[in-house]
Amino acid sequence: MKTHRTIAELIEVIPDAALILNRNNELVMVNTMLTEMFGYAQRRELLGQPLDILLPEQVRAGHAKHVAAFFNSAQNRPMGRGFKFVGERKDGSTIYVEIMLSHVDFDGEHFAIAFVRDATSLKVTEDKIRRELEHERILAQTDHLTGVANRRAFVAALDDEIHDLRDHGLEFAVCFIDLDDFKKINDTHGHEMGDQVLQQIAHVIESTCRANDLVARIGGDEFATIHVGATLQDAMTALERIRERLVHEFAEHDWPVTLSMGICHCNDPQQHFEVATILRAADKAMYEAKKQGKNQIKIAHVAAV
Known part of the structure; x- marks a missing residue:
């Protein structure tokens, strides 16, 4: 037709x-x-x-x-x-x-x-851009030296945990880990060896924690962990396990360092927790551990806001 x-x-x-x-x-x-x-x-x-x-x-x-x-x-x-x-x-x-x-x-x-x-x-172009953006996102949240989360990712994750506690009653614990006398390694063996030590420490902490815990390097020789859904006793057990493994690692390599840790447990949905107050509390407890002889864990207490 x-x-x-x-x-x-x-x-x-x-x-x-x-x-x-x-x-x-x-x-x-x-x-x-x-x-x-x-x-x-x-x-x-x-x-x-x-x-x-x-x-x-x-x-x-x-x-x-x-x-x-x-x-x-x-x-x-x-x-x-x-x-x-x-x-x-x-x-x-x-x-x-x-x-x-x-x-x-x-x-x-x-x-x-x-x-x-x-x-x-x-x-193909869209997929490539999507992969590159995801790669950039991961890099922006990753510590370039150790491969664990960086401070930005740690703060974001902590903020999420605060919301989960407030909205769903999900408790968590935050720990600050500082290496005692780490400067001796840099002074004695050089910064390249210091970097290798930090990498090994990050690996030990990450491999000792549970899969859903977050491990971050928040600066210099300071690390931090978030233990999701953990009671204070659970978190203390995990940190003691980390401390024991790292002390063994230090002794095996003859590294002249120990660990000071401060832990802050958050389990009250009615308490107005904030990222800054939790970080200050954990940091203060960690320095208490240093002042009282190092190589130990101190429990922090967050004052009600």
Whole structure:
């Protein structure tokens, strides 16, 4: 019929891949660009086939519902606000595409016309940017020397724990760990050895803690931990285990250092805890440990605000 020829000629000269679909989800027209985009040699390989032939098997059932919904609506989907999905070429390889959908009527019959653009390079670029942003996010929260969390990540995590305590009653403990006489290592063996010692200490602390605990280096030779859901006794047990392992490590390498620790346990949802007050309390307890002979753990008390 004349209308059929006219439409077939039109979609052949447009600068996009195109297809026309009937209500039965069947391809009634495709242009050469679409045929080649999906890896077919002849248009007749696609004509009369269900749209499923262009889709991976795992998405076919769901896609049929979208097609039916489109035919039942009066809304067109312009490029840029259209659909993006994974297509499947004849050889089984995948292609990321974006389509613009419009309703059309030919000789009293209702069809959907889709203009299709290959978005594979765009998808690859988007994925690369997403990975790079995630990598940058991780770097921004990681101590460059030891690989554990940095002070920024520690403060953010502590703020989250305060909210969880207030909203859900989830207790936690915070510990400050300071290396006693660490300067002797730098003075005696050099800063390169000092860096190696800090790396090994971070590894020991992290490997001794539970998977859901946070270990951070908050500056110089100071580390901090957050023990999620821990009672005071749980946290004390964990810290004593850390202290014992590190003291053994120091003795094995003949490193002239010990540990002073301050711990702050937070378990009262009614108390108005703040990041700054918890940090001051843990820091104060840690310095109390230093003043009272070093190589020990002191419990901090946060005054009610």
